[in-house]
Amino acid sequence: MKVLGIATSPRKGANSQTLVEHILAGAKKAGAATELVRLTEKEISPCTGCESCKSGDGCIIDDDMEELWNTMANADAIVFGSPVYWGRLNAQAYPFIDRFYAHLKPDFTIDFPRGKKIVLALTCGGMPPEGLLPINAYVKNVFGYLGCVDGGFIWQNECIKPKDIKKFPEKLKEAEALGKSLVK
Numbered sequence: 001m002k003v004l005g006i007a008t009s010p011r012k013g014a015n016s017q018t019l020v021e022h023i024l025a026g027a028k029k030a031g032a033a034t035e036l037v038r039l040t041e042k043e044i045s046p047c048t049g050c051e052s053c054k055s056g057d058g059c060i061i062d063d064d065m066e067e068l069w070n071t072m073a074n075a076d077a078i079v080f081g082s083p084v085y086w087g088r089l090n091a092q093a094y095p096f097i098d099r100f101y102a103h104l105k106p107d108f109t110i111d112f113p114r115g116k117k118i119v120l121a122l123t124c125g126g127m128p129p130e131g132l133l134p135i136n137a138y139v140k141n142v143f144g145y146l147g148c149v150d151g152g153f154i155w156q157n158e159c160i161k162p163k164d165i166k167k168f169p170e171k172l173k174e175a176e177a178l179g180k181s182l183v184k
């Protein structure tokens with residue numbers, strides 16, 4: 001059992017990454033192997049929409065996306081953590097998500113191991129809960145194309161400065177419990 005964390009925040013001590021780390025720590029305590037990938041440490045270029053991928057040759061962009069795709073394929077659960085920027089994921093998240101397209105066949109099916117759990121972890125300054133639901137629905141829909149199933153959603157407001165999340169120990173406990181729940 002392997003749980004992969006993907007954190008999109010560019011900041012050191014990022015609140016959303018800390019949430020992901022606590023989810024991974026919970027999974028590890030329950031016996032899972034874990035890995036954390038920081039998207040800002042990867043080179044992932046935006047999709048250009050060239051459609052070369054649909055002629056059967058794969059994506060023509062040569063960067064870290066293929067390696068990350070294989071890392072995802074080998075995980076049993078994926079924890080995706082992002083700050084909320086202007087009511088959505090941050091910019092780093094979207095080139096990564098767009099590049100899933102290269103793996104969609106012309107009929108929009110995909111060869112990817114099905115049934116992985118996808119968890120979303122968000123931190124923000126002061127979002128109304130109903131403002132976060134579309135972000136969760138969006139991420140679950142995108143990962144749904146990969147055959148992933150909903151593994152949970154966790155979020156915390158009032159996380160403006162790095163490490164603000166530490167002021168919410170109950171949330172970090174909840175994150176650990178969520179991580180444990182991912183382990184079969």
Ligand SMILES: Cc1cc2nc3c(=O)[nH]c(=O)nc-3n(C[C@H](O)[C@H](O)[C@H](O)COP(=O)(O)O)c2cc1C
Nearest residue numbers: 014015016083084085086087123124125126127159
């Ligand atoms: C460009 C930018 C846009 C933001 N937009 C929002 C927003 O729409 N709603 C909100 O509640 N917080 C917003 N914030 C605050 C961040 O969501 C918050 O600081 C978050 O916890 C940062 O996560 P991190 O520490 O993981 O980077 C924004 C921050 C930045 C820098």
